[in-house]
Amino acid sequence: MKAVLFDMDGVIVDTNPHHRLAWRSYFERYGKPLTDADFVQYVSGKHNNDILSHLFPDRSLSLTEARQLAAEKEALFRELYLPDIQPVAGLAGFLQLLRNSGIRTAVATSAPVENLDFVMDTLNLRAYFDVLLDESKVSHPKPNPEIYQKGMQLLSVEPNESVIFEDSTTGIRAAKAAGAYVIGLTTTDSAKELISAGADEVIGDFTELSPDRFQELANRSVSV
Template identity: 80%
Template sequence: MKAAIFDMDGVIVDTNPHHRLAWRTYFERYGKPLTDDDFIRYVSGKHNDQILRHLFPDRTLSLTESRQLAAEKEGLFRELYQPDIAPVAGLPAFLQLLRNTGVRTAVGTSAPVENLDFVMDALQLRPYFDVLLDESKVSRPKPDPEIYRKAMELLGVEPSESVIFEDSTTGIRAAKAAGAYVIGLATTDTPEALQEVGADEVIRDFTELTPERFQSLFSRPVSV
């Protein structure tokens, strides 16, 4: 395998607690409480358009309104996360290992470009990636595999040459539909939930990818 493709939220950075806080604050701003059960049911793993339809069930949001509301929430998220931003444990060393061994890399996130730029620049990770894809680069959100297929195309690799790192059941479905070998990160969902939707392996963070495991992972024979 010659390419490693990463989701961002929950994979590169464990943003989920701060997204939860931002959504709860945002819902309250518009007079609607967001319980933990509601977060799991209506927010976790969902695209902003889907979440906003739940927040405003009686409104038909235009595309412009939807984008403005989503941008407002994401700006709130960045403000809340700025003091605490940090990579998932072991990620910088793992990215350096990928770079040293010539493995191509990409990010495929459903987040807006502002969030992607925020994370890449705050953590100085931009030099480690060959391709960066955000929600604006595709027409169909996960679980559709479009973003991962596009990443493979831009990297010049086949699905059998690709490893995708994902943290949500929605993302795992997209990665599997793209035909890649999929490693789930148990930052958002349980290992059991990730395996149930098709994760080939599950790790808690990148410290578990020892040099031996790395060698095994990226020396797998390519199927034809």
């Protein structure tokens, strides 16, 4: 293993409960309720453009309108999450271990750059990452593997030298399509769902990565 790539929401920070609150409030702002079932079907793991298409099914949103509406929602999310923001358990120690071991790192998130900057700077994590990729850096969102392929290219590593951490079935499919070894976190989807989507193994959080397990990963070379 020469590189580790991280999704952000549900991997670096467990933002999903606050995204749920933000989307519910945002839907209500425009007169449409968002049930838990609707959240799972239309919101969880989806790109903002797809979610907005569900919220405004009778409107043909221009690119500018879609960006403005998405920015409104993400600003609401950051406001709601700021008092509670914290990294997923064990992340800080794991990042330091990677840094001490000379393993390169990247964040590859479908979130907007404002959210990426918010998380990196509020938690003082920016120095731990060699590459930061947000939705604006790619043409095709997950489950397309483009963001992970670009991340590995910028890190100058091959897929069989890379480990990716993801939390959703959509992200797992993108990571597997990129050819890396994929570890799922059960912050969003269940272990069964993550394994079914292609995760090679599943953890609850980074405290489960013992020094021995880390060494196994560090010695890993995946056949693609």
